Amino acid sequence: MAKYLLLKHYRGAPAPVNDVPMDQWTPDELSAHVGYMRDFAARLEDSGEFVDSQGLSPEGTFVRYDGEGRPPVTDGPFAETKDVIAGWMVIDVETYERALELAAELSAAPGAGGKPIHEWLEVRPFLAAHSTITECTSGG
């Protein structure tokens, strides 16, 4: 099994096919969308592939160290930031193809007019926390 992060962007991904902002949807369309996402997560838990799912506020602050004894420096939010993460789902699946399949399914969540959004999701493999023991004989 391998873990993948399915990343959803507020900004920075290519435009979806069904590109209508959420505040322009009808309440029923919003409910249908939320229901789809909930069912999707429940199905993944049932198939033993669910790890985590979280949403993020679009507002973020940049922070950095400013020297001993000084308070942290903060900056932003930056209106011009190109890439804004909206949330993620972490899955644990047998193959990369399965990760793509699930991302595509998530991308089909209904939007305006009850039609799939065709949203672009970014699929990122996790780096394992430890190395395999036997695979790299020459290494270890």
Add this chain to the structure above:
Amino acid sequence: MDEALLRTLTPTVIGTLVRRGADFAAAEDAVQDAQVEAVRVWPDDPPRDPKGWLVTVAWRKFLDATRADSSRRRREERIESEPGPGPVEAVDDTLQLYFLCAHPSLTPASSVALTLRAVGGLTTRQIAQAYLVPEATMAQRISRAKRTVSGVRFNQPGDVATVVRVLYLVFNEGYSGDVDLAAEAIRLTRQLAVMTKHEEVAGLLALMLLHHARRPARSGSDGRLVPLAEQDRTLWNTRMIAEGVDVLQAALARDHLGEFQAQAAIAALHADARTVEETDWVQIVEWYDELVRLTDSPVARLNRAVAVGEADGPRAGLAALAELDPALPRHSAVAAYLHERDGDSVTAARLYAEAARAAPNLPERDYLTRQAARLNTQLRSS
């Protein structure tokens, strides 16, 4: 409270319940419930006969669960009258459990989870922690696996090769959470080796012991990866190496070579060298030739190129590497190593950085980045 004993008894007790007529899924649940009760009760009131205690309690749990389902009452009455198993059957039961948990209808991840629970006696929570997924996800993975094999007859002969692959997967997972999966894989493989004389089971056990023996030397105090050539060989566990070599020699003597025996032979040749200079690279290349013949695996070919580089010089290693697909995982790491041995630090530094970007895990990425940094620092000061 002897948790190890409790876990060792798990497969036998499941087998006993199945033999008395419980279906596998219900038996497995009942034994898990009995284990939970043992953890609660044993510390204050240790049983004189732990196995008998577990069988009694698990059987009661099973009957409770069955009674709750009144439609099963008739079957329950039938099975209650059946006799328990003798000692010979207990061995068979455990072996059958290995086969069932590695049944070809299961995905590798399901086989691993089910094996760790039903044969290894681990709790769902421990398995979930080891594989870094929520407990609910792992619980579903296990119950789906049990549903998948629910139609398989318990006494159906299985294929040792599938069991060996599952145990190898568990071993490779190493150590995370509070369960040492490598040690657990060794325990389960050792137990399997007692029950079957299959050469590849012995080969796998030898391979695991020989690799596990090097574990104390494989990472530094800061957790960084230490490659074989730089390991402090006094940290290797010589008793475990000796056992691994014995197991391997007995298997090889039976003259049915397989991939795990070949891999173990390579590990044994490394273990046999007191210093890296004493390594018998010529023999290691020969074993890699065998391994390539047996598996046709690209990973084996890649490792063979490293061995050729040590046996016949880096140019020969690079020539062997040139025949392989550059898209192979770890190809650039091997190329970097051979180029450095060949005196080309500029190419090596570039390839190490490239390999770091493609590394599949953090320790390897850190190791490769450090190699690139080392060479780049040397190049700047020369």
